[in-house]
Amino acid sequence: MARAPLLSERARAQDARAVARLISMVEREDGSRLAELKALHAWTGRAHVIGITGPPGAGKSTLTDKLVAELRGRGRTVAVVAIDPSSPFTGGAILGDRIRMNRHATDEGVFIRSLATRGHLGGLSRATAETVRVLDAAGYQDIIIETVGVGQSEVDVVRLADTVVLVSVPGLGDDIQAIKAGVMEIGDVFCVNKADKDGAERVVREIRAMLETAVLNGAATRFSELYAALAAMGLGPDAKVETGSGAAGAAGAAAAQGDEAADGYFQAGAAHHIAKQARGHDELALPPVLATVAETGQGIKELVDAIKAHEAGLAATGLLGKRRVDNLAWELGKAAADRILSGLEADESRGFVRARAEAVLRKDLDFYDALDAIGESLRGRP
Amino acid sequence: MERKIRVLVAKPGLDGHDRGAKVIARALRDAGMEVIYTGLRQTPEQIVGAAIQEDVDVVAMSILSGAHNHLFPRVVDLLKEKGVDDVLVIGGGVIPDDDIPGLKAAGIAEVFTPGTPTSVTIDFIKQNLKRKA
């Protein structure tokens, strides 16, 4: 019987060198990584994956540093994947997020890894998903993905994270240029950092207004899915939960746990709730919009509470599982498409395609038959 | 897939002059390398912790305060303690020639003194990586 590969064993014991090595193999798409990753697979799925995204200048790194400290204070082990863009001209990169967090470098319960996008247009590194799985299997309980924060990456991080924190900051010119339509829909928790600056209150108000609009328009946002699920379980903002005996008891226990979660999640958005009631609008459930000053640590505890409450809500409603299936399905689809693409780029394929093209022009074949022929030939490939 | 050279550029100790470290970081980036820059006031322990987690090929330290004889070897020793033996460790800054043999004996592969063109450092790295490219 084959011995389990060494690196993965050491990684599960949280040997930093082994974890780091594995991540490098993942980045390089080194063939020998496969055996290791397969060995780790059974240990994945335990971590809470948190995405931190937002425009440059929002203070994400400082915020992440404070989140790590707070989570450590709560006894959690934490990993951070910090992604920075590679230069399109030289292929190199300066990975500077660590600067704000390197005080944790000597804490054995923290693992920080900087990844360059390496040309991947999504704003995340291609290797991010596998890197997260390695860290997950290594036993880090919370994994924070800190993204580049421009364009696609804000959307891509949704595919990897259980909880997405959207960070904005006052004073970025037309403040909400950073909060583009579409991006609003992917946030689970909203954070206005550098809240000690002028205009912070206005940004908070504007975000809440945009969230309201999204909800009123029935937009399919991440948080509306959660609320609907919580409501379906009878856990609305002011639902009462009966804890009974027997079958009802089991459901009740889950519900109680969910109630606490719902409570927590809604609590975080509660202030706004009350204001809305005061204005006489219909009950609108909105996700938390929190103000922080990462530099001083102000609001960090509340932010972590909201993140954790979100995770609890997902778990209680079973949405966590559903989301992970959705994300993994997306990732599998992309990887499959990548494989087909690589297949097509092989010399053998190119030749075949080229020959079909010539045949089409000779009128031996029409375009669609040619397409079918190519599909057939790829199917035949291992 | 092409292997990227990953370099940790670090300023150990209290020296706050980072012009050189930043210039080198940029030059390495322009040469296609991935540079992790950890900023000022790093202890040897923090530098080694970062080097391990980032799985770097090179640790490049810059000191202009004269504390190199204490801090550079300390980093090498800590790397050894943690079982890391395949990282190229280099240094730069205001370092008298007289001190260089001692530093090399302690495990610093090369010391780049003021006036060294960045291309020399880049070539040295490419030719002396301890791990195969």
Added chain:
Amino acid sequence: MNDMDAVKRGAEAYEAGVEKSLARFPERKKDFVTGSKAPVARLYTPVDTAKIDYLRDVGFPGEYPFTRGVQNTMYRGRFWTMRQYAGFSTAEESNKRYKFLLEQGTTGLSVAFDLPTQIGYDSDHALSQGEVGKVGVAIDSLADMEILFDGIPLDKVSTSMTINAPASVLLAMYIAVAEKQGVGADKLNGTIQNDILKEYVARGTYIFPPEPSMRLITDIFAYCSKDVPNWNTISISGYHIREAGSTASQEVAFTIADGIAYVEAAVKAGLDVDDFAPRLSFFFNAHNDLFEEVAKFRAARRVWAKLMKERFGAKNPKSWMLRFHTQTGGSTLTAQQPDNNIVRVAIQTLAAVLGGTQSLHTNSKDEALALPTEDSVRIALRTQQIVAYESGAAETVDPLAGSYYVESLTERIQAEAESYIAKIDSLGGAVKAIEKGYVQQEIQDAAYAYQMDVESGERVVVGMNKFQIKEAAPKGLLKVDPIVGEQQAAKLKALRAKRDQAKVDAALAAVKAAAAGSDNLMPPILAAVKAYATLGEICDVMRGVFGEYQQKVIL
């Protein structure tokens, strides 16, 4: 009188003639630039300075706008202060070096402190390991300060202390030492650098965040304006900004922008601008391009004078004067063929003197390698003395005024500096610009461009990328004995055993209370140093109240 049209025609004819002869006699290169990469024309004529109004723009020495100097007789009255920055190892060793320098003819002391002292750590702190006594003298308590100035009469010497974040503590120690010598604080002459903004940008010896740092600085302004009236409370610095890689115009602009921030902070704290502005001083670099540097100093004086008069409404002419210390550019010196550095320093000295500096430090030839030996320091000092006594540069005031080139350069640097200052204003001032990383990015870009120019050979550095030789390692460099760290730790142990701990605790508590409130911090800090509280202890109390600055790194 010049007939400007005739001159214009003549200049055009000259250029036409040059164009013709270029085919046979090409120029050495395509682009001629200053040390800061600004374009330099082939020739400057009265046409280039036609718009300059002598009385309005150039003026007379000692008179607004002070382009020609801040005193009416300048060096004919008194040479600039020859003030050599020195200090290393222990207070005993540095004391010896100061006495040597005074014997050799320096006219002022300039104290270099080691990094732990500059960052408010005692010599036995974990982070001090390997750093004690290396870049300057280690001062842990008043006891060390007493040794540093032993036998040096503080009423006769003026002392500049390069200390920033913990400047309050070192100033208090200096005052306490003087008291023991029987010299009142009102008799003390000197400077503390005390410029925290440039630390965040170019030098790195910060402790606390910007807001409490500004409070400490304005407390010092207020305290000294009453109790130490002959003391320069700040040396707003451009030297380090230039060393970090900025251009000449940026050096002027970012320094003056910092100055604006300090003036605004002090005015906001309730001080009258004329009460403290006369005691503000500056610190600039002297680089290789002689004419650009001279123009830079003249432009800086003009920009500041205008600002103080128009923007801040200062009424006292002393408030309008930009007085400055200069240091020759350390980053221009090479490790290769170090004797060449003596020549570089001589040119830079000339630039500073022709630019009207109030005091000057000249670097020694071995400074790219180590701290200077006695011999190389002596040569550096002699360089100043030769320029003073033999070159004729000090025999008349502002001799380069009226040069078509220099006046054009002065105008250009002024315009560029004012443009940068306006940009910083639009970002909300120096503190905000630093927070946003604007200043750091500008400096770094300039530094990188410089490095690339040197590597491509476009910028020649003699001995380094041209005219190289194979050379043996230089001998006889200064070495700081690593045992200093242990010696200081032992001293600290003895001090702590000897002193009245209750008194120290009470004094530290008073510092804490003042820091948390709004009372001036100088009196409680003075009481604490007199009780022999250590530098680290006092700074730790302030760290506890103010927090520590988290670096922003822009790459």
